[in-house]
Amino acid sequence: MSDLRLTTRRLRLRSWRDSDRSPFAAMNADPAVCEFLPGTLTREQSDALVDRFRALEAEHGFTGWAVEETATGTFVGYVGLVVPRFEPPFAHASEPCVEIGWRLARRFWGQGYATEAAQACLEHAFGPLALPEVVSFTVPANARSRAVMERIGMAHDAGSDFDHPALPAGDRLSHHVLYRAVPARPGIMPT
Ligand SMILES: CC(C)(COP(=O)(O)OP(=O)(O)OC[C@H]1O[C@@H](n2cnc3c(N)ncnc32)[C@H](O)[C@@H]1OP(=O)(O)O)[C@@H](O)C(=O)NCCC(=O)NCCS
Numbered sequence: 001m002s003d004l005r006l007t008t009r010r011l012r013l014r015s016w017r018d019s020d021r022s023p024f025a026a027m028n029a030d031p032a033v034c035e036f037l038p039g040t041l042t043r044e045q046s047d048a049l050v051d052r053f054r055a056l057e058a059e060h061g062f063t064g065w066a067v068e069e070t071a072t073g074t075f076v077g078y079v080g081l082v083v084p085r086f087e088p089p090f091a092h093a094s095e096p097c098v099e100i101g102w103r104l105a106r107r108f109w110g111q112g113y114a115t116e117a118a119q120a121c122l123e124h125a126f127g128p129l130a131l132p133e134v135v136s137f138t139v140p141a142n143a144r145s146r147a148v149m150e151r152i153g154m155a156h157d158a159g160s161d162f163d164h165p166a167l168p169a170g171d172r173l174s175h176h177v178l179y180r181a182v183p184a185r186p187g188i189m190p191t
């Protein structure tokens with residue numbers, strides 16, 4: 001079976017290959033990429049994330065997919081749909097809660113790749129997967145990630161902002177903003 005999952009104008013989203021492990025680890029060792037994460041990842045931690053993405057795809061049929069540039073075949077990063085590891089503290093319509101997320105290597109920022117791939121994932125979520133809702137969250141200062149959420153039409157639900165349960169209270173990365181997307185309702189026209 002092909003490992004290709006989604007295609008966009010410039011990108012392929014596919015299952016993980018062992019050859020992705022090295023460029024993924026290099027990306028996860030970049031402090032700029034990990035500025036709003038608890039820290040950079042070691043090779044072992046990066047590989048464990050690949051293993052987790054593979055396990056999520058086996059379990060749910062979707063995951064944070066590896067993204068490659070169609071024109072060059074170069075590994076760009078990951079974009080996709082994941083089930084968070086923690087019990088979401090915010091009320092949510094989908095069971096399990098499904099989060100859309102992204103992380104690209106620094107040299108691929110500023111080209112619209114994250115938005116392009118994320119848009120395809122949302123269409124997949126509300127089309128073939130028929131999910132009732134997709135959420136996304138990040139720290140308030142992560143303006144680039146919030147801009148992707150807004151570009152793909154997600155709405156900030158300020159009443160659902162939360163402190164991440166995996167981080168100690170008061171940690172600089174503890175507080176998170178919560179964005180939601182729901183399927184467009186056919187037949188309901190704006191007046
Ligand atoms: C979050 C992240 C994926 C956003 O990447 P990004 O490149 O800023 O976002 P996009 O791919 O949507 O690109 C948008 C930019 O490309 C520009 N662009 C250039 N060509 C474009 C094109 N053909 N189409 C669309 N946008 C284009 C846009 O104008 C915009 O530029 P700006 O940054 O000056 O506003 C990236 O910063 C990242 O990987 N960060 C580290 C990991 C992280 O924090 N992940 C989220 C954790 S919750």
